[in-house]
Amino acid sequence: MQLDKTYQPENFESEIYKQWEEQGCFKPSMDKSQQAFSIALPPPNVTGSLHMGHAFQQTIMDSLIRFHRMDGDNTLWQCGTDHAGIATQMVVERKLAAEEKLTRHDLGREKFIERIWQWRKQSGGTITKQMRRLGASVDWSRERFTMDEGLSRAVLEVFVRLYDEDLIYRGKRLVNWDPKLRTAISDLEVENKEVKGFMWYIRYPLADGLKTQEGKDYLMVATTRPETLLGDTAVAVNPEDPRFKDLVGKELILPLVGRRIKIVADIHADMTTGTGCVKITPAHDFNDYAVGKRHSLAMVNVLTEDACIRDEAQVFNTQGELSTETTSYIPEAYRGLDRFVAREKIVEDLKTQGLLDHIEDHTLSQPFGDRGGVPIEPMLTDQWYVRASILGKEALRAVEEGEIKFVPQQYTNMYYSWMRDLQDWCISRQLWWGHRIPAWYDENGKVYVARNENEVREKYHLGSEVKLVQDEDVLDTWFSSALWTFSTLGWPDKTPELEMFHPTSVLVTGFDIIFFWVARMIMMTMHFIKDENGKSQVPFKTVYVTGLIRDEEGQKMSKSKGNVLDPLDMIDGIDIDSLVSKRTANMMQPQIAQKIAKRTQKQFPQGIKAHGTDALRFTLCALASNGRDINWDMKRLEGYRNFCNKIWNASRFVLMNIEGFELVKPQDENLNIADKFILSKLSQAISAMRDAINAYRFDQVATILYEFIWNEYCDWYVEFTKSILKDPSLSQDKKNATAYTLVNVLETVMRMAHPVMPFITETIWQQTAPLLGRNNEAKTIMLASYPKACDYLVDDFAQESIAWVKELTTAVRNLRAEMKVSPNTKLEVLLRGANEQQKQFTDENLKLILALTNLTSIKYVGDEKLPPCASKPVLTAEILIEMSSLVNKEDELKRLNEMKKKLEGNISSTQARLSNEAFISKAPANIIEGAKAQLALNQSQLDKVLAQINELNKL
């Protein structure tokens, strides 16, 4: 006995992983004769830690990787981490503020970046530790970081080439500005949220004594952001609007500021909406920006980087050049005020001046920065853009033509809808942490792009007298992530890995980053990576999109809700106090922390028990049905931990009971029917497994394993072997054959299950494989071959035979339970009306049946008169147990009448179908035959039940 008495995964999981890693088991074979299979791990944030979503995706990736590695592919799982610009910078800034009361500006750029590298060194190990605990078989020797030297080189190369091809440009445009982080962000990083606010109706006085048709001396506009009034340069009305037609081209006096602004006709103004008049602020609103362009309006920027009112506005012409075409004056009262303070003050002043008509409650969807969490402000700034509209064409085509497949398919639509209306991608960020943009400016502000300053001078023939300053901005994190599949394989060098493993086989990721990452990866990869024929290579052939893991109530897991579950706590367990303090750490508001603590204590009064990695991974697979979100269920985890326990104990049984038998590959004629049965089931399970894996149906993978191991192997086969191995009438050869099969199937199932449950399978395999000599070519199950269905013969006859055994066994147990006859009471059972085949099946498996049902014998009977019996139909036959003193007549009658009712119901519905002429004439023959057989079976069973009732009534 080599397995511990109880299943304690913590005793072996970490140790096994260490051995695998030391033995280099995670490295690709680099054997060109093998098929290549590769996955690039979506790089997690370097300073973060893994959450359930990571555990979920990594489980799926690892299962695929392990399957392909065992199945003989040259397999690479490329791993690494992402520098995650904004997120990381924020973490370190917060730490700096908390521990040293310093801002990054106090330190300066260089020192601050140094601090981030330090922080990375210190915290970067968290993720890799977690991945190891999860059993991820990534090739650690190839681990990369988006800011490391090689990847930075790829970033430079891509930027410079795209610039030279005019696919990257710089321009002054209206961007989404995050005033908290003081950086531009892309459209995707903006989250619209419903917010309760107000709509202010403001009167703009007409200049020069003009009046509207209604005789008013003002136009009324509505706004949700009154402070932008300071930057208004026009009011727009619809060109068709009869109310204001004659005012077009005339002027208004901008309230509070006093400058004259034009009334323009533009279709942006909708006659039926609001007042029909729209204030136009080209520098602070995307629609107004477009209107401004159309009417050559000046753009007046009134906000500072942190969204305070400027002392003096910046005025630009439509080319984005500084201009004096209108005044830059801002009333003193508002200068330096925060935008929201200014808003209140402006509203107040408008009211005082009688220009505020009225206020309405208004629910608006307000744009927020997804990182900073404050409302973003559209701002006119100089930024760098990628012409995604051009790069996107090829990326769209690749999916349309099936070069890349989304699983599940419905995500294709999501991809299309975005790709078909692609806006240019703003890639510059006013941060310090990231890849600095390789652009230099001379004293006149002329821009030069190259890989470094020397190259700039060479490329643009600039002498050393020209002073150059590098652009301060860094690139959007997703810019480097977009290169991930090829930059990690050594591009721009032509490496053997790039040739072998690109395109990668599959990308496993969440739907939330399809736009952020997947689409951009496709664009960049297809532009830069070509095959030997010059055709664009896709980054991956398949995108497997996973759902989100939510909590029990379907809520998104988030720190602020305090419902986050750490995958490692599922594995190793955590006591309640630690869990509470983990969930409430760094909480700003103590009331919320208290609430979370209370809820956590209620939900996990005992903390969380250790379940082991295999149980967690198995659960994640079982819940992974087709791309839909998963509501995490602790009960499922417990259930599958029990499953691991079951496997463990079954293995203990096997190892205990094969002693004294010779384990050599048996002759077919020595195999018991039970052996042939389980081998058939095994073969079928293997092919079902392969199908499920190839279809990314990990829920089915879990079901197949669970059912085969528990419901076939443990519940039936292992029970059969108990009587076979002890049977003195069987030859030693036959018993050896069964002992061999017992181990053979177990060892095979371990290989079959290994991709999902790596640790328990390795542990058991190490005990079973040597018994069969299967550890010769591979010392670890990781490198053993994945089972093939054709190695195990499917024997239909044996399956039918055992199916009968199961029917009969179940019927006897059933009858016993219904009649409340203890399973311990030895009985004789009568079998009436069995056909020849049923008798044969019974005879050849008699000992198994008797053992499983605790019967003394089974006696065949015909039509002869019998003493009073309790009975139960088994297919077309019937089992009977003599009642004698065992059974109460009333109970038996009640039971029979229930059965009668059920059978009659079935019969009448089947009869109805069969007597329907349309059914007979139109339904396919096999269906009709099936119905007829069903009817006959039910009929014969009913006859038996009726006869029994008669018998009993005579007593």
Add this chain to the structure above:
RNA sequence: GGACGCUUAGCUCAGUUUGGUUAGAGCAUCUGCCUUACAAGCAGAGGGUCGAUGGUUCGAGUCCAUUAGCGUCCACCA
């Protein structure tokens, strides 16, 4: 406003692509068992008419139409 997904047992979910006998699983519940692999277990049982309506069909959880509720993404919101 556009698109997509979900609604099946007390709970969490399969099954719907390709319509076919009496709709499955785990957990929970109930009954009986500590039978030396396993009480994290064994043997049994009860429980749903598949969101609603209408249609197609011999036959609908499955196909079509309409509709309700929930959710997600995109766009817009002076």
